[in-house]
Amino acid sequence: MTQKDITFVADFLTEHFNEAPELYNRKGKYFNVERVGQYLKDEDDDLVSPPNTEGNQWFNFLKDSTHLKESPLLFPYYPEKSLHFVKRQMEGVIDQCLQKPADVIGKSVHQAVCISLYKISHSEDSTPQLFKLPFLWNDKTSNLHYVLFTMLENSISKIHILRRHTDTSRSVSNGILAVEFGNFLNNSINESSDSRCYSCLDAHFYDDETVTVVLKESVQQEGKERVLAQLPLS
16 A cells, blocks of 8 residues: 555544544444445444435425425435435335235236237247237227237248227127238339348338338348338228
């Protein structure tokens, strides 16, 4: 250590560990601990050197406000406690707030329908990701719920549309269907079926009647064409 380091440590001890006779009758050490570290101790004991809140604008504001002073919306302040203590108190309140909705929602959710999308061999070591993250859309006018998704690998040129009524007791026609793009953008029937084959990069609902899709050429070559298309749901 250099002399500068020793001086720094000595100054720190002199400033923060002076004897404090007024603390002698308290449990624990009889010294003023470092003011930042005391807030980080994971214990329920009171702070040795609590903060001075005199002149704090927020506390003065609460003190002068008859409506906020006893408001249940404000989390109580514990000036004598560490941050770990406050954290545990807040976690307990949050858990209590979320428990009732979790119970109610959990009991109200049930399976309406089960549709098999694909089958894989159970002997495979790793299960391939065939189902891309879906896009959800709710048509409030017709009380219909849609799910747009794509299946990878052997059906990349298709998007699948799942349609359900928001009232699970009712059914709708064509509950699930697939739309295949393939080579529908060919300029003429004379073009090779493999020359302009498209696959779907992404698909979202634009509104209740229109689906927006991003397509790309499937051929392995530089400068693949990208197409933004809007398709009527009908």
